[in-house]
Amino acid sequence: MIVIETTAAVGPGFGDAGHWWDVAVPATGDTDALAQAYAHYLTMAARQSLIN
Amino acid sequence: MTGQDMNATIRLTAAQAMVRWLSVQRTDDGARFIDGVWAIFGHGNVAGLGQALHGIGDALPTWRGQNEQTMAHAAIAFAKGHGRRRAQAVTASIGPGSTNMVTAAALAHVNRLPVLFIAGDVFASRRPDPVLQQVEGFGDGTVSANDCFRPVVRYFDRITRPEHLLTALPRAMRVMTDPAECGPVCLAFCQDVQAEAYDWPEAFFAPRIWHIRRPAPDADELARAVDLIKAAKAPVIVCGGGVIHSGAEQALADFATRHAIPVIETQAGKSALPQAHPMNFGAAGVDGSAAANRAAAGADLILAIGTRLQDFTTGSRTLFDAPLIGINVQPHDAAKHGAVTLVADARVALQALTDALGDLRFAPDTDPRAAWLAAVDAHCAAPAGDGLPTDAQVIGAVQRAAPDGIAMCAAGTMPGALKLLWQAAQGGYHMEYGYSCMGYEIAGAMGLALARPDRQVLCFVGDGSYMMANSELATAVMRRIPFTVILTDNRGYGCINRLQVGCGGVPFNNMYADCNVEAQPQIDFVAHAGSMGAHAVKAPPSPICRPRSRPPAPAIFRR
Numbered sequence: 001m002i003v004i005e006t007t008a009a010v011g012p013g014f015g016d017a018g019h020w021w022d023v024a025v026p027a028t029g030d031t032d033a034l035a036q037a038y039a040h041y042l043t044m045a046a047r048q049s050l051i052n
Numbered sequence: 053m054t055g056q057d058m059n060a061t062i063r064l065t066a067a068q069a070m071v072r073w074l075s076v077q078r079t080d081d082g083a084r085f086i087d088g089v090w091a092i093f094g095h096g097n098v099a100g101l102g103q104a105l106h107g108i109g110d111a112l113p114t115w116r117g118q119n120e121q122t123m124a125h126a127a128i129a130f131a132k133g134h135g136r137r138r139a140q141a142v143t144a145s146i147g148p149g150s151t152n153m154v155t156a157a158a159l160a161h162v163n164r165l166p167v168l169f170i171a172g173d174v175f176a177s178r179r180p181d182p183v184l185q186q187v188e189g190f191g192d193g194t195v196s197a198n199d200c201f202r203p204v205v206r207y208f209d210r211i212t213r214p215e216h217l218l219t220a221l222p223r224a225m226r227v228m229t230d231p232a233e234c235g236p237v238c239l240a241f242c243q244d245v246q247a248e249a250y251d252w253p254e255a256f257f258a259p260r261i262w263h264i265r266r267p268a269p270d271a272d273e274l275a276r277a278v279d280l281i282k283a284a285k286a287p288v289i290v291c292g293g294g295v296i297h298s299g300a301e302q303a304l305a306d307f308a309t310r311h312a313i314p315v316i317e318t319q320a321g322k323s324a325l326p327q328a329h330p331m332n333f334g335a336a337g338v339d340g341s342a343a344a345n346r347a348a349a350g351a352d353l354i355l356a357i358g359t360r361l362q363d364f365t366t367g368s369r370t371l372f373d374a375p376l377i378g379i380n381v382q383p384h385d386a387a388k389h390g391a392v393t394l395v396a397d398a399r400v401a402l403q404a405l406t407d408a409l410g411d412l413r414f415a416p417d418t419d420p421r422a423a424w425l426a427a428v429d430a431h432c433a434a435p436a437g438d439g440l441p442t443d444a445q446v447i448g449a450v451q452r453a454a455p456d457g458i459a460m461c462a463a464g465t466m467p468g469a470l471k472l473l474w475q476a477a478q479g480g481y482h483m484e485y486g487y488s489c490m491g492y493e494i495a496g497a498m499g500l501a502l503a504r505p506d507r508q509v510l511c512f513v514g515d516g517s518y519m520m521a522n523s524e525l526a527t528a529v530m531r532r533i534p535f536t537v538i539l540t541d542n543r544g545y546g547c548i549n550r551l552q553v554g555c556g557g558v559p560f561n562n563m564y565a566d567c568n569v570e571a572q573p574q575i576d577f578v579a580h581a582g583s584m585g586a587h588a589v590k591a592p593p594s595p596i597c598r599p600r601s602r603p604p605a606p607a608i609f610r611r
C-alpha cells in the first residue's frame with residue numbers, strides 16, 4: 001500500500017473536459033454564491049431532455 | 053437413467069442439499085458458477101449451513117472475512133472481474149449479519165451483477181419466538197429483517213420448508229445467469245429448516261451447465277436501426293458495461309474501426325476498448341473527455357450499447373442532442389430516452405448491424421482525440437514545483453509505472469479522475485460506479501485479484517473510503533491475495549467538499565478542517581495497514597509523481 005498526501009483543492013477536470021451534473025441547489029439562502037449557483041442551476045436544468 | 057434411479061432419493065439436511073446442489077452448477081467451460089462461499093457465522097447459520105459447508109469441503113470452499121458487507125463487495129468484484137460468467141455466495145446470520153449485506157445487495161442490483169446471499173432467518177416453526185435478533189412486526193407475522201432485501205435483489209425467496217429448495221435454487225441460478233435479469237439473489241434460510249432432513253431426489257444433484265444465452269435482434273427492430281444508421285452523418289457509440297458482460301469487446305473494436313464511428317465510454321464500459329484504439333474518444337459525460345463530449349454533442353445519432361444511461365454518462369440529460377438507438381439485452385434499458393430499441397445481446401447485435409451496413413464508413417474528425425490525449429499526458433505529468441500533488445498527478449505516476457494494470461475504485465475523487473484520465477489497456481479498468489459505494493475498494497480489490505490473477509490490481513482509495521471499510525485488507529493478507537493500494541490522503545471528503553462549494557454552499561462537515569472536532573486527526577495509514585500485515589509505505593511528497601521504471605510494490609503483505 002502506498003499512502004500519498006494529495007491536495008483536495010482541485011478536482012480532476014481541466015480545459016474543456018467534463019459536463020454539468022444535476023445536483024439540486026437550494027432555491028433560497030444567504031449568500032451571493034448560492035444565488036449564482038441557483039441561477040446557473042436553472043439555466044442548465046432548462047436544457048434537460050426529458051423524453052422517454 | 054432408469055425409472056428406478058429416477059426415484060432414488062438421498063437423505064440430507066436442507067443446508068447439505070443446498071451446498072451440494074450449488075457445487076455442481078457449472079459454466080460452459082466446466083467451472084463452478086458459484087466459486088465458493090464467504091461466511092460469517094452466528095446462531096442463524098452456524099449449525100445448519102456451517103455443518104454443511106464443512107462437510108462439502110473443497111467441492112464448495114468456504115472463506116471467512118471480517119464484515120458481511122465487505123465480504124459481499126469481494127464477491128461482487130469477483131463476478132464483475134469475470135464479466136458475470138462466475139459468481140460467489142455470501143452467508144450471514146440472522147439480523148445484523150444479514151442486514152449488513154443489504155447495502156451490498158443494492159450495489160449488485162444497481163450494477164446488474166450476480167451474487168448469492170444466503171441470509172440466516174428466524175425459525176419457520178416460530179417455536180422460540182422471538183429468537184435472538186428477531187425483528188418483530190406487530191401487525192405482520194411473516195416479516196423478518198431479511199425483508200429489507202426485497203427491493204434490492206432480482207430474486208428473493210424465504211426457505212420455510214426444505215423442499216422449497218427444489219424450486220428456489222434453480223430460480224436463483226436462472227436469474228444470475230440470465231443476461232437481461234442478472235443481479236443479486238437472496239435466499240433467506242430459516243435456521244430450523246437448514247437443519248431439517250428431507251429425502252431429496254438424487255437426480256436433483258446431477259451436474260448442470262448454465263449457458264448464458266445471446267438473444268438475437270428482432271428483424272423489424274434491426275431493419276429500423278440499420279435505416280437510421282444509414283441516414284446518419286455523424287453517429288457516436290456509447291459503450292456501456294453490457295459490452296463487457298456480452299464479451300463484445302472485439303466485436304465493438306471491429307465495428308468502430310470498420311464503420312469509423314467514435315466510441316465514448318461509461319464507467320462500466322471503460323476499457324472494453326483500450327484507450328489506444330483509434331476510435332476510442334474517451335470518457336463520456338460529467339467526467340467526460342473534451343473529445344468525447346464534443347463528439348457526443350455534435351452527433352446526429354447515438355448508439356447506446358449496453359448502458360443504463362446513468363446521469364454521469366448523459367450530463368444529466370444535457371449532453372446528447374440526437375435521437376438514440378438503445379442496443380441492450382434488457383428492454384427497460386433499451387427504451388430509455390425514447391430510444392429506438394434494438395433488444396439483443398451486444399455481440400450478436402453488432403454482428404447483425406455490420407452485416408447489414410456493409411462497407412458504410414463515416415468520417416469523424418479525429419483531431420480532437422489526439423489533442424485530448426496529449427492534454428491528458430501533460431495534465432498527469434510529474435509535478436514541477438513543491439506543494440502536494442493532485443489526484444491527476446498520482447494517476448500519471450501509477451499509469452507510467454503500471455500501464456497494463458487494472459485501475460479500480462468506487463467512490464470519491466478518483467472515479468471521475470480515473471474515468472477521465474486513466475489510459476486503460478484492454479480490460480484495464482474496474483469501477484463500481486452504479487452505487488459508488490465508499491468502502492468497496494479494498495474488499496473489491498481482493499475479489500478482483502481473485503478473478504484476475506493474471507493482472508496487477510491497482511486499488512485507488514481515498515482516506516475517507518479507506519476509513520469507512522478497510523478490514524478485508526487483513527483477509528487479503530491471510531489469504532495471500534496480492535494487490536496494490538494507492539491511498540490518497542487529502543484529509544477528508546474532498547470531492548463532496550468541492551461539490552458543496554460548487555452548489556453555492558460553504559465548506560462544512562466534509563474536510564476534517566471544517567468538522568466539529570476538538571483536535572485535528574493525525575491518522576497514520578501506514579501503521580494502520582501495517583498492523584494488519586500489509587506492506588505499506590508513505591510516498592514522499594514528490595518522488596512518487598516522477599516516472600518510475602518499475603511498478604509500485606505489487607505485494608501487499610509483509611513477508
Ligand SMILES: Cc1ncc(C[n+]2csc(CCOP(=O)(O)OP(=O)(O)O)c2C)c(N)n1
Binds near residue numbers: 008514547
Ligand atoms: C457509503 C457511502 N456514503 C457516502 C457517500 C457519499 N460520498 C461520495 S464520495 C464521498 C467522500 C469520499 O472521500 P474520500 O474517499 O476521502 O475521497 P476524496 O474525494 O477525498 O479523494 C462521500 C461522503 C458514498 N458514495 N458512499
Ligand SMILES: [Mg+2]
Binds near residue numbers: 515541542543544
Ligand atoms: Mg479524502
